[in-house]
Amino acid sequence: MNNSSQTDVDAKIASQHETKVAVIGAGIVGLMTALEIQRTGRRVVVIDPGEPGGRQAASYGNAGWISPSAIMPVSVPGLWRQVIVYLMDKSGPFVIRWAYLPRLLPWLLRFLWAGRNWKKVEECAKLRFELSRHSPRDHQNIAAEAGVGHLIEQKGLLSVCRNKSEFLANSFAWNMCRRLGVKITEFDAADLRRLEPNISERYQYGVRIDEGCHCTDLEAYCRAIAELIQERGGEFIRGKATGFEISDGCLKGVNIAGRAVECTQAVVTAGIGSRELAAAVGVRVPLESERGYHVVIAEGGNTITHPIMPSDGKMGITPTRQGLRIAGQVELAGVKASPDWRRAELLRQFVPRVFQAPFESDEAIDRWMGHRPSTPDGLPCIGATRSCRGLFYGxxxxxxxxxxxxATAKLLAALVAGQEPQCDLSAMSVHRF
Ligand SMILES: Cc1cc2nc3c(=O)[nH]c(=O)nc-3n(C[C@H](O)[C@H](O)[C@H](O)COP(=O)(O)OP(=O)(O)OC[C@H]3O[C@@H](n4cnc5c(N)ncnc54)[C@H](O)[C@@H]3O)c2cc1C
Structure with missing residues (x-):
């Protein structure tokens, strides 16, 4: 490299270091996005009223499954029939609070419409695959980089069915996974018992997503990523973003209570809180909270090796550092309604059905409710806003x-750096609704 081009590179790096990018929200998406943006030589400031990956975030309480097979949207043809069944059954895995139904209806109709035929589902699944295919490897690498490689375990993810017909009922998804190259192994009853001896006789068939990983402590994982960002010069501000400073259509800052954080670029990765922030720049997004719950019970020696999903339970049962975490339920009740802990109790009560040996104590040592930030069409919003230059969303x-x-973080870092993203993001535009 000659002297002048070296000077150009130095000048570019220096100017990049002056470019401060605000990342709004310190859940798993925001944290990973901040980390990837730092790799492009930019300074980041992460804004969140809570701790990174703290209890307020969905990233704290989920089932911890990292699955390359997470390609299917929830809405598929015929789901409406199931929705009606669920509405009648208060002890099922899906519930709508009737009082919330009028506000929910536009989202619900869009949601059902999104899965109106298998062609639509397939298109969506292919896009979702782009976001999930390398996820196990990426999480393993990032965890190792943050010094917590042991928190991501690769033992595969096991779905258990009462019989082979239940497995075959999902053939569309499994066949598509296979076509896309996701490695899957099927187990008959005897092999299933050899693999996980404590699974109840209730389950006679199993399927393992071989390369799936799980996180054994999500809070510690998020905290470790936040520390890595700080070690690399990133800043964290405790506060709720309320809107943006915009001049001549360009971003000038992010408002948090009582002050503005100056920046010319910002990324909205605030989970369910993103709806309000999008509205602040005039973008209306049908983002709904699919509220979910978890309980943790002490294992009492009844250890399982794999995270398990029972076909009739619609929940993830995951071995974690704190105990066995049972996470699931979909409750459509809006963001503000208080938790209905009966939903968590349903999860806890289901567990004895899944295992042969009873647990020493199935008392919940933790219970939690959080918000899955859900669009009706099963795709996230990743891209730039038309209404304000410098403002991105994920x-x-x-x-x-x-x-x-x-994958979201890498795409956003590329966009912020003015580079071409690795996949076509038009179907994920925030303006598609
Ligand atoms: C029961 C359950 C089980 C799940 N299981 C899995 C699973 O096994 N695998 C999987 O891949 N996914 C799972 N999920 C989904 C997953 O948890 C979420 O999709 C993911 O955590 C969303 O991450 P996020 O960073 O976008 O949002 P969050 O984790 O919710 O983080 C958003 C952050 O933004 C902050 N924020 C909000 N508003 C503002 C504001 N105005 N200003 C500043 N900060 C703000 C919040 O405080 C929060 O910290 C599950 C979810 C639930 C509920």
């Missing part, structure tokens, strides 16, 4: 934000 990952976070 939210709406619904049921699979942990899995999709690394």
């Amino acid at each position: 939210f709406g990952h619904g049921h699979t934000g942990l899995t999709q976070a690394p």
Whole structure:
């Protein structure tokens, strides 16, 4: 490299270091995005009223599944029939609070419409695959970089079915996974028991997503990424972003209570809080909270090796450092309604059905409710806003934000750096609704 081009590079690096990018929200998506933006030589400031990955975030309480097979949107043809069944059954995995139904209806109709035929579902699944295919490897690398490689375990993810017909009922998804190259192993009853001896006789068939990983302590994982960002010069501000300073259509800062954080670029990765921030620049996004719950019970020696999803339970049962975490339920009740802990109790009560040996104590040592930030069409919003230059967004990952976070972060870092993203993002535009 000659002297003048070296000077150009130095000048570019120096100017990049002066460019401060605000990342709003310190859940898993925001943290990974901040980390990737730092790699492009920019300074980051992460804004959140809570701790990185703290209890306020969906990233704290999810099932910890990192699955390359997380390709299917929730809305598929015929789901409306199931929705009606669920509405009648208060002890099922899906519930709508009737009082919230009028406000929910526009989202719900869009949601059902999004899965109106298998062609639509396939298009969506292919896009979702782009966000999940490298996720196990990416999480392993980032955890190792943050000094917590042991928190991401690769033992595969096990779905258990009462019989083979239940497995075959999902053939569309499994076949598509196979076509896309996701490695899957099927187990008959005997092999299933050899693999996980404590699974109840209730389950006679199993399927393992071989390369799937799980995180054994999400809070510690998020904290470690936040520390890494800080070690690399990143700043954290405790506060709620309320809007933006905009001049001549360009971003000048992010407002938080009582002051503005000056920046010319910002990324909205605030989970369910992103809806309000999008509205602040005139973008209306149908983002709804699919509220979910978890309980943790002490394992009492009844250890399982794999995270398990029972076909009839619609929940993830994950071995974690604190105990067995049972995470699931979908409750459509809005953001503000208080938790209905009966939903968590349903999760806890289901567990004895899944295992042969009873647990020493199935008392919940922790219970939690959080908000899956869900768009109706099963795709997140990733891209730039038309209404304000310098403002980007990465939210709406619904049921699979942990899995999709690394790919989302890389796409956002490329956009912020003015580079071409690795995949076509038009279907994920915030303006598509
Ligand atoms: C029960 C359950 C089980 C799940 N299981 C899995 C799973 O196994 N695998 C998987 O991949 N996904 C799973 N998910 C989904 C996953 O948890 C979410 O998709 C993901 O955590 C979303 O991450 P996020 O960073 O976008 O949002 P969050 O984690 O919710 O983080 C958003 C952050 O933004 C902050 N914020 C909000 N508003 C503002 C504001 N105005 N200013 C500043 N900060 C703000 C919040 O305080 C929060 O810290 C599950 C979810 C639930 C509820």
